[in-house]
Amino acid sequence: MRLEEQEITKRQITIHFVRMIKDNKLTYSHDADLEGKYYFYKKTVMTSKATTPDQYIKELPADRKEALTKLRDAIVGKLPKGFKETMSYGMVGYVVPHDLYPAGYHCDPKLPLPFAAMASQKNFIAFYHMGIYANPDLLKWFVSEYPKHTTAKLDMGKSCIRFKKPEHIPYKLIGELMSKLKVKDWINIYEKNFKG
Numbered sequence: 001m002r003l004e005e006q007e008i009t010k011r012q013i014t015i016h017f018v019r020m021i022k023d024n025k026l027t028y029s030h031d032a033d034l035e036g037k038y039y040f041y042k043k044t045v046m047t048s049k050a051t052t053p054d055q056y057i058k059e060l061p062a063d064r065k066e067a068l069t070k071l072r073d074a075i076v077g078k079l080p081k082g083f084k085e086t087m088s089y090g091m092v093g094y095v096v097p098h099d100l101y102p103a104g105y106h107c108d109p110k111l112p113l114p115f116a117a118m119a120s121q122k123n124f125i126a127f128y129h130m131g132i133y134a135n136p137d138l139l140k141w142f143v144s145e146y147p148k149h150t151t152a153k154l155d156m157g158k159s160c161i162r163f164k165k166p167e168h169i170p171y172k173l174i175g176e177l178m179s180k181l182k183v184k185d186w187i188n189i190y191e192k193n194f195k196g
Helices: 015-023 053-058 062-078 130-134 136-148 171-179 183-194
Strands: 027-030 038-041 084-088 091-096 113-120 125-129 160-163
Touching: 053 062, 053 084, 053 091, 062 091, 062 113, 062 125, 062 171, 091 183, 113 130, 113 183, 125 130, 125 171, 130 136, 130 183, 136 171
Parallel strands: none
Antiparallel strands: 027 038, 084 091, 091 113, 113 125, 125 160
């Protein structure tokens, strides 16, 4: 591992998170001695030290606060029973808590199983949804529905959807997307795709 990689702020994430981070033009490194765990450091991402979603929203600039509040309302309003809102990787995250999935996140079992997240990044608002990364049918549905809800071109990585202008966020569509997978569906998809 090169010296500059040793100085990275460490956070354990699986390859699917690495890919979405890479889409945001972040760098990452992999060291076989660390049992396949991945690490990253920020370059263009705005990280937050907020400990609650409410605090995260409160600390945002006014224009981002309004957009993230509306996005949060759209997500929470359609979030299936069992998912929990929490802070995850410096973002507002939606996870399967340990009481429903004791195995936790396979990269770090102390963490709950991640499902979705939203964040105010330096140049855009980001919405992350692991279901569209892991479920081709859900991705196909989302891509086909997207133009019906906004005039903006879809700017998307593996699971990260980027919105440079808050007025282009299709809140209703994102709410509908959140309702498509129940906790048991996500656990089944996760175990099939990400656990070896």
